[in-house]
Amino acid sequence: MSNELRSTELRIAVLGVGMMGADHVRRITGAIAGARVAVINDYDSSKAEALAATIPGCRVVGDPIDAIADPDVDAVLLATPGPTHEKQLLACIEHGKPVMCEKPLTTDVETSLAVVKAEAELGKKLIQVGFMRRFDTEYEQLKALIVAGELGRPLVVHCAHRNPAVPPHFDSAMIVKDSLVHEVDVTRFLLDEEITSVQIIKPSANPAAPQGLADPQIALFSTESGKHVDAEVFVTTGVAYEVRTEVVGELGSAMIGLDVGLVRKTAPGTWGGQITPSFVERFGQAYDSEIQRWVDAVVAGAETGNYIDGPGAWDGYAAAAVCAAGVKSLESGERVAVDMVQRSSIAGA
């Protein structure tokens, strides 16, 4: 990519702007630093046009392979239907374009292997697959705990993956390929070894599930070194989205997804988690949101005249007045009235 481009922003082509792809377009445009959506492609060209029109400097390219090959595209985000992935991934390899591919890599084992081989022949890793749980803070903490040896050697992993509902076309095999596949990657990520056998148990089905859907399912994995993993996948709970993973090791266990952060149980027989060590971890998200929303407000303010999205000067003044009273009370120990002007006495405050 050109020096000029690198000094500004990565130009990404997003292929496929259905729910997932459109979400990534919004993400790159509104939340990701150092990148922008330069090209959009979708088999529904009017949808592509409509979305591109909302993004400065973004255009539509009608053919996905042309979009990949485009000299003004530095990298590709693939959110097209699975059956098109093989051809598009091979094109990315051919043109040397880094590609972020939403799962699945391809729709069957053979074509997945072909893609692996094509990339291996190139001798350069260009393909990333969208197993996003590896980037989730709780999974990262759990992995770090294992790597640090704090649970000892992992022995057993228990997973639960629950959705309130699924679309009408969801069938029993999709529970394996679309839902369980996340537990497959979580297992491989946490244990760092391959899965060698699988067994799916079908308990009597949820009466509320669509006729014929084997839901819930219990999956049992064995790994190369004989570790046991079980995963409940239940996609018609009617409740909410729940993802839970527990690793049981020789020195203790840890669980995430309990709505209470990572909870670890280790000798001497204690349970609990870590308190945030400093304001950086506790309020990092708040600082990011504060500045992002301020930037958005300022940009919008060029037209509306409202340049703030948060506490203003009055709030700073009020805090100063209260703290001044506080410092006085610190000396006397007595209750001190706060001395403030009436806000209404200042027109426009």
Next chain:
Amino acid sequence: MSNELRSTELRIAVLGVGMMGADHVRRITGAIAGARVAVINDYDSSKAEALAATIPGCRVVGDPIDAIADPDVDAVLLATPGPTHEKQLLACIEHGKPVMCEKPLTTDVETSLAVVKAEAELGKKLIQVGFMRRFDTEYEQLKALIVAGELGRPLVVHCAHRNPAVPPHFDSAMIVKDSLVHEVDVTRFLLDEEITSVQIIKPSANPAAPQGLADPQIALFSTESGKHVDAEVFVTTGVAYEVRTEVVGELGSAMIGLDVGLVRKTAPGTWGGQITPSFVERFGQAYDSEIQRWVDAVVAGAETGNYIDGPGAWDGYAAAAVCAAGVKSLESGERVAVDMVQRSSIAGA
């Protein structure tokens, strides 16, 4: 600001690049979409130069007022020492530049009021103050609960604010002005009314606190409508960073900061919180991190040849192989061995 600029990025001048300012520079550069650091100013010009050199298109301006006035600066982020704020804020108002001002607004009540009045005369809100807790997810949830009336009318607020340690120069009044000030803003934010009196109680001090430091302190606030707020501020706990707020209302109470998300206690006598409704909320952070880190890896890869920071094609293939076995087991109910090639058989995979 020019049309061209608006179509790309907001150009921000960061004034003061101590710990807080430098952190904001990193934030704007690496995590905030739609903005870039165009100008850096610091009274220590070599520090400013060193930081600016790491940011494409960023330059140093030696005088803070010049930086504010610079025609290629769209907005200002003020992270300079408090005593300089008044003059710099007035300059922002004079030049019509939106400004994000780290707390405090100014160092005393009179100058804070002067700034409020100057902005009011302009008739346009340009100044935002860095009370970042208002952007924290848990505080936003707590505020939303109050606004929705789910706790009824708030009656009492309990706050705790604990730091493991503070720098040597921290004195008793700074506990009020630097630490308690956050509880001041939280109170005003949550209750939406002004504080009318303050009382500071000094229990016998923590033996581990520096000689002469009144720590912990208990602050009592009364508000316009007679609500009671108490806040424990304890900055030498030796433990970790803990911020807790509980609102007790006529219909129930809710607490944040317990390491378990927002916990709400309401009739019919239940405690608990909300399960994440969908993967969007549960894994939004993971998607953001996934794409940001991929973008960073691709940009860095132009030089290193490593374009991925996460699961690669092999991981996609392995998942496909396991799921294929899973689908077979779904039919048979039996254990099915996973059929995979050896990774080592493919050079470069």
Next chain:
Amino acid sequence: MSNELRSTELRIAVLGVGMMGADHVRRITGAIAGARVAVINDYDSSKAEALAATIPGCRVVGDPIDAIADPDVDAVLLATPGPTHEKQLLACIEHGKPVMCEKPLTTDVETSLAVVKAEAELGKKLIQVGFMRRFDTEYEQLKALIVAGELGRPLVVHCAHRNPAVPPHFDSAMIVKDSLVHEVDVTRFLLDEEITSVQIIKPSANPAAPQGLADPQIALFSTESGKHVDAEVFVTTGVAYEVRTEVVGELGSAMIGLDVGLVRKTAPGTWGGQITPSFVERFGQAYDSEIQRWVDAVVAGAETGNYIDGPGAWDGYAAAAVCAAGVKSLESGERVAVDMVQRSSIAGA
């Protein structure tokens, strides 16, 4: 007391069988080993008669002082109205009878002091006051943590005491004398020093509270060594019964009453509690209930012919059959069908 009596059971006179006293009668009769209710007294003699008739070997004594003096009474449980306590306690001292006195000791400071002095003159401690929180497992754990020095020197205590509702005659002073009094004793129990000053803050009242009731109230205590205690008492929450106490010490803090057992926050920045060390602690209550309910069932069974209140022989057989299959599967690793007869094939099983 006679040797014969000691070898069997303590004979208790219960004075006052309103809600609290009647509850104690049930407790002594059905849950306390080594004691029985020998005498009941109440100003409403028909109520006393009705209750005594349900208890083997229990009789009514019409005058409370006679009941105390009765030679077949070894000890006294006082659950009469507060204004009668002074005279009855002095009678217990006179007759050398141990007495368990529901709070308050007496209804004012002077008479309380008189009772203290009378007992001191006797030179033998006969009077116990019904501050039952000292016997609550969580308070015992919190006290043990403090005594063991694990929180360092306690500095601050926060209490909350919430009731869903109170009877119509409850007035603002009763919130102090009937509700806050528990926090008074908790403070003295945990800190092991006297309270030297009290301040009651009345925030604007809960709109749902009866007209004129100052509810909630915030109490502030200072202790001899300058420790600070605050307590929110709120008796018309409409939610449930909540009692929470947090002790903040120089080495960390611990809280009880969060519905999650004792939670402790100490260096190195961790939160959590203790996992039950063995089945003895985990299921001690279950063993007690199991045996108590079995005893009750056997006693009742003399008339009904039903001698069990729990799992029976069939449940033992079924467990044996499943475990036999389990042991076979342990060897083979395969699924093993459980071999059991049909329950219906055995008439009466």
Next chain:
Amino acid sequence: MSNELRSTELRIAVLGVGMMGADHVRRITGAIAGARVAVINDYDSSKAEALAATIPGCRVVGDPIDAIADPDVDAVLLATPGPTHEKQLLACIEHGKPVMCEKPLTTDVETSLAVVKAEAELGKKLIQVGFMRRFDTEYEQLKALIVAGELGRPLVVHCAHRNPAVPPHFDSAMIVKDSLVHEVDVTRFLLDEEITSVQIIKPSANPAAPQGLADPQIALFSTESGKHVDAEVFVTTGVAYEVRTEVVGELGSAMIGLDVGLVRKTAPGTWGGQITPSFVERFGQAYDSEIQRWVDAVVAGAETGNYIDGPGAWDGYAAAAVCAAGVKSLESGERVAVDMVQRSSIAGA
């Protein structure tokens, strides 16, 4: 049993006073109302004599069948080794004595069935088996939730059963028969149907487990109606005692054993539990302990002169003094000093 006996106490023969039996002797003597240990039997007669000597009115009977047949024995508690159970249970049936039998019922399926048939022929249920979890508060709550239909039809149950360590003689089959047997009964109790197949999975063993011990083990149960149950049993964790059960139903899930009481996840996507409705539930244990310990102190006090085990008259006086100051402050809103005499001024207080 005689009328006289019924009006006082159930006379129990405890057979076998090893760890479990001796614990039951202590329980009946010190915590169970309405019963006493009348007879002790153990193959080690000196152990039996030593224990009996500590219990008023208790004697040793040398032969277990004689103890069962003894006319002054109303009921039997069997804590002898499993191989003797069959003969002793049949004797209980023969003599019509209710019997509480520690698990296992007998040591194999055939003899268990024989016992079931013998009791069925008698036409009267005399035998209770010691599956004590059915009496645990959390299991009772979980069962109640299921029975009330609040989780809908149960579909899947997940269990975990972890011990820190086991005695040296513990072998792989004992993990099934001694540990997993509890999950067998929990399954049958919660689901109210029989288990029809079992599969035991042996992951690679915990390196810290004794050589040859297959630990952990994963058990899979299917039930009559096709429900799935999995149970991890892991008896060498080195951590603590953990027992966890989760029931996943068509309307939601509930888990116990998380150290936070029962946690329920149901629509509309909430997690949490119930707050204790009143002081009766919150402090019931405290009241029981208070009175039991007071009874024990009074009984012991006949010799030591110390009749209280808890707060005394001074504590009642101190509370009165603090509350008097509180009532004054309630009126004035000001801090009021507590007016108390010095404790040391009253000799003996």
